[in-house]
Amino acid sequence: MGAKMVPFAGYExxxxxAAPEPTATGESSGPKPASGIVAEHHxxxxxxxxxDVSHMGRLRFDGEGAAEFLDHxxxxxxTDLPVGGVRxxxxxxxxxxxxxxxxxxHLETPSERRFHLLVVNASNRAKILKWIEPxxxxxxxxxxxxxxxxxxxxxxxxxxxxEVCKKLFSFDPSRLKNYEARITDxxxxxVIVSRTGYTGEDGLELIVRAEEATRVWExxxxxxxxxxxxxxxxxxxxxLRMEAGMPLYGHELxxxxxxxxxxxxxxxxxxxxxxxxxxxxxxxxxKGPSRVRIGLLPEGKRPARDGxxxxxxxxxxxxxxxxxxxxxxxxxxxxxxxxxxxHAADAQYQIDIRGKTTTAxxxxxxxYRRAVS
Amino acid sequence: MSRDTTKLRYAESHEWVDVTQEDGVAxxxxxxxxxxxxxxxxxxxxxxPEVGRTxxxxxxxxxVESVKAVSPLYSPVAGEVVEVHSDLPDNLExxxxxxxxxxxxxxxxxxGDLPDxxxxxxxxxxxxxxxx
Numbered sequence: 001m002g003a004k005m006v007p008f009a010g011y012e013x014x015x016x017x018a019a020p021e022p023t024a025t026g027e028s029s030g031p032k033p034a035s036g037i038v039a040e041h042h043x044x045x046x047x048x049x050x051x052d053v054s055h056m057g058r059l060r061f062d063g064e065g066a067a068e069f070l071d072h073x074x075x076x077x078x079t080d081l082p083v084g085g086v087r088x089x090x091x092x093x094x095x096x097x098x099x100x101x102x103x104x105x106h107l108e109t110p111s112e113r114r115f116h117l118l119v120v121n122a123s124n125r126a127k128i129l130k131w132i133e134p135x136x137x138x139x140x141x142x143x144x145x146x147x148x149x150x151x152x153x154x155x156x157x158x159x160x161x162x163e164v165c166k167k168l169f170s171f172d173p174s175r176l177k178n179y180e181a182r183i184t185d186x187x188x189x190x191v192i193v194s195r196t197g198y199t200g201e202d203g204l205e206l207i208v209r210a211e212e213a214t215r216v217w218e219x220x221x222x223x224x225x226x227x228x229x230x231x232x233x234x235x236x237x238x239x240l241r242m243e244a245g246m247p248l249y250g251h252e253l254x255x256x257x258x259x260x261x262x263x264x265x266x267x268x269x270x271x272x273x274x275x276x277x278x279x280x281x282x283x284x285x286x287k288g289p290s291r292v293r294i295g296l297l298p299e300g301k302r303p304a305r306d307g308x309x310x311x312x313x314x315x316x317x318x319x320x321x322x323x324x325x326x327x328x329x330x331x332x333x334x335x336x337x338x339x340x341x342x343h344a345a346d347a348q349y350q351i352d353i354r355g356k357t358t359t360a361x362x363x364x365x366x367x368y369r370r371a372v373s
Numbered sequence: 374m375s376r377d378t379t380k381l382r383y384a385e386s387h388e389w390v391d392v393t394q395e396d397g398v399a400x401x402x403x404x405x406x407x408x409x410x411x412x413x414x415x416x417x418x419x420x421x422p423e424v425g426r427t428x429x430x431x432x433x434x435x436x437v438e439s440v441k442a443v444s445p446l447y448s449p450v451a452g453e454v455v456e457v458h459s460d461l462p463d464n465l466e467x468x469x470x471x472x473x474x475x476x477x478x479x480x481x482x483x484x485g486d487l488p489d490x491x492x493x494x495x496x497x498x499x500x501x502x503x504x505x
Contacts, residue, residue: 036414036415037440037441235440301462302418302438303417303418326417
């Protein structure tokens with residue numbers, strides 16, 4: 001498919017698809033189709049895009065007490081997650097630092113076997129497996145299996161995604177609400193269909209057996225051809241999630257960040273629960289976090305990237321950019337930063353972009369919110 | 374006017390150089406190749422040097438930024454910057470269509486000869502075809 005591949009978390013991943021074939025001095029280049037990160041980004045916002053996200057880790061939990069086990073490991077309550085429900089949660093250490101941000105689903109097979117599925121970040125999969133194992137020892141009836149290699153994961157994201165996928169499975173995914181999932185099939189092969197995503201658009205995330213992945217991908221591309229579906233890579237996935245104000249592990253989140261600093265209070269359920277990190281998180285919540293995640297609109301055209309220092313109006317360093325780049329939808333640079341909590345409400349900041357200072361105005365996250373029909 | 378790309382010299386880092394004589398002074402016009410522009414794709418920002426700055430061979434004189442990454446621009450020659458194409462940063466999409474004429478970036482009054490390391494068109498084409 002003419003994808004430009006880059007190594008990521010042990011996988012060869014497409015950063016973008018169908019970039020124009022560069023010729024050395026190329027006088028003969030006629031009109032060429034739109035391609036690359038920006039074209040993929042716009043396709044997702046206006047039609048739909050397909051992402052191969054098989055690198056994400058998929059861990060399955062079976063047996064009596066699986067919900068109680070996950071409830072112990074996750075910051076979000078799991079014991080009351082109904083079959084068909086999906087929740088976004090953190091895995092925290094005892095200090096309240098974020099080990100990973102995850103999606104937990106409660107699913108039921110056609111033979112009425114119930115299990116929980118944890119989707120973790122590719123770069124954190126080994127760490128989470130290692131973290132979970134000793135805690136699992138206290139729940140002898142619960143078994144964990146790493147399904148990552150046996151399965152593949154495809155995200156179909158965009159305003160046309162649900163409509164086009166309506167007839168592709170035995171179950172019509174338009175019947176799912178946001179953050180609902182269920183097991184269905186395509187040509188008698190099982191597919192987990194989840195109305196979730198990482199782009200700010202409506203859409204689905206599908207998990208299929210690894211050997212079915214190409215067929216399912218091609219079926220969706222074929223069904224979406226008239227609607228203008230496109231394959232999209234990690235580059236567009238990053239600009240889309242940035243506009244949607246969604247954190248990326250290793251940028252907005254790491255073990256030195258707690259969920260409250262990252263502005264993810266909704267992913268922590270404290271009342272009437274005990275779980276790993278709960279005491280630390282109660283204390284942080286009571287005192288207030290020391291840092292906060294903010295949205296920034298840098299002036300001019302020059303993007304501020306992660307790692308750039310954020311300064312107050314007196315030029316003192318108060319934080320750093322965690323993610324930043326041009327926003328294809330807004331046509332201006334956007335950035336997220338972690339800054340000292342006492343500067344959380346400042347209207348303006350300075351950003352040091354490789355030695356030159358740019359003024360940036362504070363803005364509410366997300367940068368982009370889709371129109372809800 | 375259209376620049377003949379077969380007569381230009383090229384740096385390994387994809388800058389092109391066109392040397393002309395202006396009132397007996399050797400002037401180098403510098404830009405970046407179509408190959409580089411297409412490989413970068415989706416340009417969003419360009420940073421230019423000040424007029425009057427003295428550059429050495431291989432010195433970073435600016436940067437060009439795509440959606441995904443920042444790429445430094447390296448001077449293929451030594452000399453003084455006498456002119457910068459200040460309209461270019463606001464018209465980066467035009468750089469895609471016309472990297473060799475409208476797409477010139479800076480003009481440098483040459484100090485000494487062109488470095489031997491610069492490639493001719495055939496050698497540069499070869500480098501690009503091997504990169505693909």
